Each structure stands twice: as C-alpha cells, then as structure tokens.
Amino acid sequence: MQTDALRADNAVSSSLLAPRDRTPGWLWEWALxxxxxxxxSLAIxxxxxxxxxxxxxxxxxxxxLMRLPKRQWPAFLVLVALxxxxxxxxxTLVSPNVAVSQAGGLHTAWVxxxxxxxYLLGxxxxxxxxxxxxxxxxAGESPTVQAQVLLRGALLPAMASAPLGGLAGVLALRGDWSxxxxxxxxxxxxxSVAMLPLVLLLATRGVRSAARGWFQPVHVGMALISLxxxxWSATSLPKPFVVMLAPMVxxxxRSTLLNSLVVNGLIALAMAALIRVGVLLPPPSSIWWGDAVYYISVLATLLPGLFLAVMSEGQRRMxxxxADxxxxxxxxxxxxxxxxxSIDGSGCIVQVNQLWLDTLGYQEAEVLGRHIADFMTSGSARYARDVVIPQALHDGRCNNVExxxxTRDGAVRDVLLSAVWEFDADGRPERSLAVLQDVTEKKRLQARSHFAEHDALTGLPNRVLLHDRLKMLCAHHDRHNGLFAVGFLDLDHFKDVNDVYGHDAGDALLQAVARRLQGVLRAEDTVSRLGGDEFVMLLGGLSHSGELSTLVAKIMATFAEPCHLGPGPDGPVVQVAASLGVAVYPGDGTDPQTLLLHADQAMYEAKRSGRNRCAFYRRPVKAGRGHPL
Ligand SMILES: Nc1nc2c(ncn2[C@@H]2O[C@H](COP(=O)(O)OP(=O)(O)OP(=O)(O)O)[C@@H](O)[C@H]2O)c(=O)[nH]1
Known part of the structure; x- marks a missing residue:
C-alpha cells in the first residue's frame, strides 16, 4: 500500500538504523x-x-555511531579524531586570521x-x-518526537560538551571560558538542528535513493527560490529573519519532508556563510553573551519550518x-x-458489489443512483417502499426480509435481505449496508419437496404425508394408549359439478371443501386429499367416543352451507354433500392400512345408506357355518 511505501521512504526506521558490524571501508567513508x-563549518x-x-x-x-555496534565505536571515534x-x-595553517597560526608547529597541532x-563527546x-x-x-511525522530528537541529539549533547569546548578554547586560544x-x-x-533530521532520514533511505527522490525540477526549484x-532578505532588509521564515514555511x-529538511540544511549553511562574509553580523553588544543571543534568531528561523514540515508530513500520512x-x-x-x-435515506443505490451485479446481470453505471425498488418485482417494490425501508430507517436495521x-433479463431471484443503517450526528440516515442471500435455488428445492408431500390443488397433505402421519399416530398410541379416528370423506355426486359447471368450478369446490375441513379441525389434526373428491382426516387426542361424535357432527355441518364457486360474484353456487366413514384406533385397526381400509369401507356404507351421512366402521358379524362373512 502507498502508506507503507511512504513510511519506508520517509520515516526514520529504527530497524534500518539498527547497529551492525561495518567494514573498515565503511568506517573510513563516514569518518571522511x-x-x-x-x-x-571551518570554511564558513x-x-x-x-x-x-x-x-x-x-x-x-x-x-x-548509531549504526555501529558499541565495540566498533572506539575505532570509529579514533578515525574521526584523526x-x-x-x-x-x-x-589553522591556512587561515591568516587565526592568531595562533604563526605560533609554531607543535602549538598549531595542539590548537x-x-x-x-x-566534538567526540558530543x-x-x-x-x-x-x-x-x-x-x-x-520523528518524521510527530512534532513531539522530533522535539525529542533535537533535544537528545542537538541541545543536550552540545550542552554536555560545551564545558570541554570552552576549556579547549581557553587552553588553545587563551579566550574567556564561559x-x-x-x-x-x-x-x-x-x-545539529540543521542537519540531524536530514541525516537521520538519509541514513534510512540511502543517499542514492534520496538523491533520486529529491532531484526533481519542483524540489530543486523550490530550494533555489528559498535560497x-x-x-535577498539578508542583503536587502534590515530585519531579515522574519522574511527568511517564509520560504521554509x-x-x-507545499513539498515533501525530505525537501523541507534539505532546504532547512541549505538555509542554515547559507546563514552561516552570510555571517562568515559579514552580511549578517551580530550587532555590537555590551554583554559577553550578546553574540550568542544573536544566533537564537538563526534557530528561530529554522525551527518553525522544521516543525511545520514534520506536522505536514504527519497530516499527509494520516x-x-x-485514503488507504x-x-x-x-x-x-x-x-x-x-x-x-448500500442505499441512501431516499432508497437510491449508492454502492453495489460485484456479486450483486453478476447475479442480477447489471453494470454498475446502470444501477447507481436508481431506487432499489426499480430492481424488484412490483409486489416486493411496494413492500420495500411502504413497509420495509420506513421501518428499517426507524429501527436502524432489518433482518431476513424476503x-x-x-435480473436484467426479467428472471426473478428470491433473496433474504438483512441491513444496517448508518446515521449522521443529527440522526439523519446516511446509508445502509445490506447483505442479500440468494435463496432462489433453495426455494425451488423446498417447493419440490413440498409438492412431493402435498396436493398441488388444495395444498393439503397428500397420500404420502398422510401415510407418514398415520404411521406415527399408530406408533405413538401404541406406546401411550388413547383413541384416535380416521375419517374417510367422499363428496356426493361431485362428477355432476364438473359436468354442469366445468372442471374449474370442480377445482374451486375441492379447494373450498379443503378450507372448510381445515377450519373445523384442530391444528394438530390432519386433513389430506387422497385424490379426486376423496379426503382423509386424522382426528387425534380423543378421550372418549362422545368427543368423536361431536367432531363428526361438526364435519358434516360444514356441508350445510352452499359453496360459491366463482369466479366473481356471478359464479355458480352449489349445495354439496359428502359421505363420511370413520374407523377408530385401536378397535377398528392398529395399523395404517387396516384403519384406512375400514374407514373407506365405512364411507361406502354411508354411500350405500343414502349418502350425505356418516357411518362408523362395523366389524362384520360372524355368520353361521356355510355363510360368508
Ligand atoms: N375438478 C376436478 N375433478 C376431479 C379431480 N380429480 C378427479 N375429478 C373428478 O371427480 C370425479 C369423481 O367422481 P366420483 O367420486 O367417482 O363420483 P361422484 O360423482 O362423486 O359420485 P359419488 O362419489 O358416487 O357420489 C370424477 O369425475 C373425476 O374426473 C380434480 O382434481 N378436479
């Protein structure tokens, strides 16, 4: 990532500064x-x-020294001393201004x-x-750390070595110690303030790479303008230091940290040279530390630019x-x-991901800015606009909305959507993040397995599920005793409805009967359609036969009302009747086949007896010898 590159480029990395054994050549190079x-410094x-x-x-x-192990310090310091x-x-020899230069070889060497x-101590x-x-x-991004660098690497070492430096001056030049x-x-x-930040940076970047980074027209141009x-200000203005600040700022x-540090160093050199040639000179002072005070102006010129550069770098990195x-x-x-x-508070799409686009077959440009409901079926769109989005904006989230x-070519995809909303400080909705689960295939499989066990016309359990539930009922009652009944119902003269009003009306009648039967039974009971106009009911949880009689009466009563078969208010109204046969567990059978057979037989008995009635299964009475059962 770019930040890492920036860090590697500009930061003072402690790992790169970590001490390691260096060759004598390296020691010589740095000493030179x-x-x-x-x-x-001596020249200017x-x-x-x-x-x-x-x-x-x-x-x-x-x-x-920071890049050397301690055991190489003496060797390096000796080289530097030399x-x-x-x-x-x-x-000392060439400078005609140094008074002691004429004092003889040994003294010159001592001076x-x-x-x-x-210097070595510093x-x-x-x-x-x-x-x-x-x-x-x-150090390159935090003013506080940079201040520590200057304190530990510039001011304190200079303070600690100053007594030695003063002593050297007294011994060699017979000057005033303080x-x-x-x-x-x-x-x-x-x-050190002028050079240390730059040298630390160069040591970690490598001089060559830093030079490559710096030698660009914009950097060189800025440095030249600053100089x-x-x-100009030093030679033309009475109080130039304030103006000198401007280019550094x-x-x-406007530029990189490296360029700022280079400019910082160059300006320090320029100021030292200007003092050397007498352009910038401390005014005559009556106090012994007057000259030193003058140099505070130089520091005051360097420091704001340096710290501003570090702060800018910190901002840039942040x-x-x-951005990264x-x-x-x-x-x-x-x-x-x-x-x-993601949608905004008005429901318009502000962001989509690749899988969203791939699944629905759109390009990003086609969807951004459009209302999310534009990509839904009309039912879902209404649901989204009227119910889900307003509610989610209120709650801040929504879960598993169907x-x-x-898709772009008109196919329907079923999804489950969960979303969270972000709000601004004033509680206004900013945008949502919605995760959509494509459940189209799952729904198709579910539907397939539903139709394997349910009747497509009425939605009731079919023969397969009926057998399953009947088997479970038998097993349960085998262990826990109790009664349950199987009711076998067949509509009377249903064929006539088909013949007179058509097959669709017949279908509508079957659906109406299914609804009525479901309405009259308890949730734990089963109403199933075996096929044609045959329905089988499993009536569980009976404590005595009286309860069963009441239930049967209720079932038969559902046919008292005529059925309106539609479509529309002008559709046919028929009065339908049914014959019901009932077999009771365990008296009339203890397994599904027997119970169904006996309920069926009872239903035929009801038909035989004149239809529109209920018959309970009756075990055939044993006849005398030679008579059939
Ligand atoms: N509309 C419609 N009719 C069906 C469906 N399945 C079967 N049928 C018809 O239902 C009728 C069943 O008739 P039956 O039960 O044999 O005779 P019925 O007219 O009810 O006479 P009874 O049972 O003797 O009272 C047949 O005409 C079948 O074609 C269906 O799904 N929809």
Whole structure:
C-alpha cells in the first residue's frame, strides 16, 4: 500500500538504523564524511577567534555511531579524531586570521586538536541518547518526537560538551571560558538542528535513493527560490529573519519532508556563510553573551519550518492512511462473496458489489443512483417502499426480509435481505449496508419437496404425508394408549359439478371443501386429499367416543352451507354433500392400512345408506357355518 511505501521512504526506521558490524571501508567513508562536513563549518565559520562556529559535523558522526555496534565505536571515534585533527590543522595553517597560526608547529597541532575531544563527546552522547528514544521511527511525522530528537541529539549533547569546548578554547586560544563554552553550545546546537533530521532520514533511505527522490525540477526549484529569498532578505532588509521564515514555511506546507529538511540544511549553511562574509553580523553588544543571543534568531528561523514540515508530513500520512483504509474497505466491499448493496435515506443505490451485479446481470453505471425498488418485482417494490425501508430507517436495521429481485433479463431471484443503517450526528440516515442471500435455488428445492408431500390443488397433505402421519399416530398410541379416528370423506355426486359447471368450478369446490375441513379441525389434526373428491382426516387426542361424535357432527355441518364457486360474484353456487366413514384406533385397526381400509369401507356404507351421512366402521358379524362373512 502507498502508506507503507511512504513510511519506508520517509520515516526514520529504527530497524534500518539498527547497529551492525561495518567494514573498515565503511568506517573510513563516514569518518571522511564527518571531516568533509567539518571543513564546511571551518570554511564558513566566523573567522574572528572565539566566535560562534556553526558545527554541522556532529549530526553525521552521531548517526554513524548509531549504526555501529558499541565495540566498533572506539575505532570509529579514533578515525574521526584523526580526520577532524587533520581538518582543523589544515584550516589553522591556512587561515591568516587565526592568531595562533604563526605560533609554531607543535602549538598549531595542539590548537587543531583541542576541540576534538569535545566534538567526540558530543556525537557519542547524541548517539547514545537518540538510540534510547523509543519512538524514533516517528520523528518524521510527530512534532513531539522530533522535539525529542533535537533535544537528545542537538541541545543536550552540545550542552554536555560545551564545558570541554570552552576549556579547549581557553587552553588553545587563551579566550574567556564561559564565552567560549556558550559559543560552542550555540554553534553545536544550530549545526545539529540543521542537519540531524536530514541525516537521520538519509541514513534510512540511502543517499542514492534520496538523491533520486529529491532531484526533481519542483524540489530543486523550490530550494533555489528559498535560497534566493534568504539571500535577498539578508542583503536587502534590515530585519531579515522574519522574511527568511517564509520560504521554509512555504516548502514545509507545499513539498515533501525530505525537501523541507534539505532546504532547512541549505538555509542554515547559507546563514552561516552570510555571517562568515559579514552580511549578517551580530550587532555590537555590551554583554559577553550578546553574540550568542544573536544566533537564537538563526534557530528561530529554522525551527518553525522544521516543525511545520514534520506536522505536514504527519497530516499527509494520516490522510494517506485514511485514503488507504477507505480503498481497502472499498475493495473488500467489492470482493465480498455475498451480494451487497448500500442505499441512501431516499432508497437510491449508492454502492453495489460485484456479486450483486453478476447475479442480477447489471453494470454498475446502470444501477447507481436508481431506487432499489426499480430492481424488484412490483409486489416486493411496494413492500420495500411502504413497509420495509420506513421501518428499517426507524429501527436502524432489518433482518431476513424476503424480496424478489428482477435480473436484467426479467428472471426473478428470491433473496433474504438483512441491513444496517448508518446515521449522521443529527440522526439523519446516511446509508445502509445490506447483505442479500440468494435463496432462489433453495426455494425451488423446498417447493419440490413440498409438492412431493402435498396436493398441488388444495395444498393439503397428500397420500404420502398422510401415510407418514398415520404411521406415527399408530406408533405413538401404541406406546401411550388413547383413541384416535380416521375419517374417510367422499363428496356426493361431485362428477355432476364438473359436468354442469366445468372442471374449474370442480377445482374451486375441492379447494373450498379443503378450507372448510381445515377450519373445523384442530391444528394438530390432519386433513389430506387422497385424490379426486376423496379426503382423509386424522382426528387425534380423543378421550372418549362422545368427543368423536361431536367432531363428526361438526364435519358434516360444514356441508350445510352452499359453496360459491366463482369466479366473481356471478359464479355458480352449489349445495354439496359428502359421505363420511370413520374407523377408530385401536378397535377398528392398529395399523395404517387396516384403519384406512375400514374407514373407506365405512364411507361406502354411508354411500350405500343414502349418502350425505356418516357411518362408523362395523366389524362384520360372524355368520353361521356355510355363510360368508
Ligand atoms: N375438478 C376436478 N375433478 C376431479 C379431480 N380429480 C378427479 N375429478 C373428478 O371427480 C370425479 C369423481 O367422481 P366420483 O367420486 O367417482 O363420483 P361422484 O360423482 O362423486 O359420485 P359419488 O362419489 O358416487 O357420489 C370424477 O369425475 C373425476 O374426473 C380434480 O382434481 N378436479
């Protein structure tokens, strides 16, 4: 993700700074780098003896030490001491302004060496204190951590080494100790503030990759403009420091952290050089620390830009992290292996995922902005608009709502929809997240298994389910005793209804009879249709035969009212009657076949006796020898 790349690019990563064994070549390279930077300070520092020298080299030495195991520190510090001594020696010899340069070889060598222990102490302390900073990797994005970096890596080491630096000044140049120590403190702090954040960043990014990242017209251009403003204001304005702030703030806000740190370093170098050539000079002061106070202006010019750059970087990262999180959430939404859609408070689609589109066969552009009901059957659309959406907006959610969606080519998909709503701070609905489960196949299978056990015309249990339930009733009553009855009902002269009013009217009559029988029986009883005009009822939970007689009377009474067969109010009205045969468990049979047979026989008995009546099964009376049963 982009944030990670950004982090890898710009962050001060403690893992990359972690110490490891380095080759002698590496030690030499860094020692020479420290020496080269020291030469820059020596070259552009104020030539008057005992004046502030902006000392940039300690930042490089400290970062090098942080990347070394402690056992390599002595070797590296010795190399740095040699290099600094050589650099100091060279400058002491060539600088005509240094009073002691004419004082003879040994003294020159001593003068050149005097400052070195202070520098070594400063860089060692900076390295020690910085590597103990736990959140060092956040220095590029957190002003608080950056402040800690500057405190531990610039101010405190400069303070700790300043007494040594002052002593060196007294011994070598016979200057005033307190003045020398204060100048040391100021020069060391400014140099490290200018360079340390940049060197830490370069050490983790690698100089080559950083250079590649920086050498772009926009960065170079901004740096040049900033430098020009600094030079112009220093040479043209009476109080230039405030104006110098402007380009740094501009770069901090508009550019990358790296560019800000580069500009920070360049401007510090430029200011040191301007002081060197006398363009920027401390005004004459009556107090011994007057010069040092002047340099606070330099610090005050560098720090706001530096902190603003770090804050901008923190903001950029946070914005980027939010954008990444949103992108991740979006791609997760799109790829979720369930149909998802989101609608706004008015029911219009604001987002759908890929499976939603694939299942219903639409393109994203076709659905965004349209009302969700446009993709439903008319019944579901009404239900959604009038009932579900208003209720869900009130409750904040809805669960397992059954809808029928329409695919692009008009096919119906059954779905179960559950949704949650997001509301804004004022409680206004923002958008929903709905998960849709496509249950079309499941419903088809359910319907198939329903029709395997139910009659398609009346919806009543068919012969298969009847046998099942009868078997269970027999088994149950076998264990728990008790009575139940099987009623076999056949409509009287049903064929005439078909013949006179047509088959549809016959169907309507069968459905009406089914409804009436269901209406008269209890929920635990079974009404089934065997086929044609034959219905079988299982009448359970009877405690005595009187109860059965009442129930039978109720069943027969359902045929007292004529049936209106539709369609419409002008449809035929018929008076239907039925014959009912009843067999009772266990007296008339203890297994399904026998009970059904005996109920059937009783029904035929009712027919034989004149129809429109009920007959109870009667065991045939044994006849005398030679007579059939
Ligand atoms: N409308 C319609 N008729 C059916 C259906 N299944 C069977 N039938 C008809 O129902 C009639 C059954 O007649 P029966 O029970 O044999 O004779 P009935 O006219 O009722 O005379 P009885 O039973 O002797 O009183 C036949 O004409 C079948 O064609 C059906 O699903 N719908």
């Amino acid at each position: 780098l420290v020496g080269a930077v020291a030469c820059v 520092s104020d030539p008057r003896p005992g004046q502030v020298m902006v000392w940039f080299a300690n930042a490089f030495g400290a970062v090098a 290099v600094l001594w050589a650099a100091h020696g060279g400058f 050149a060496f005097a400052d070195v222990p202070g 860089m060692a302390l900076a390295a020690l204190w910085l590597e103990r900073l736990p959140a060092l990797e956040q 003045n020398m120590a204060l100048n040391w403190l100021v020069g060391g702090t400014i140099g 020009s403003v600094v030079l 501009w770069v901090a806000v 914005t980027q992290a939010l 999180r949103e992108a991740r959430a979006l791609s997760l939404y799109r790829a979720t292996p369930a149909m998802l859609h 809808y029928q969606f329409l």
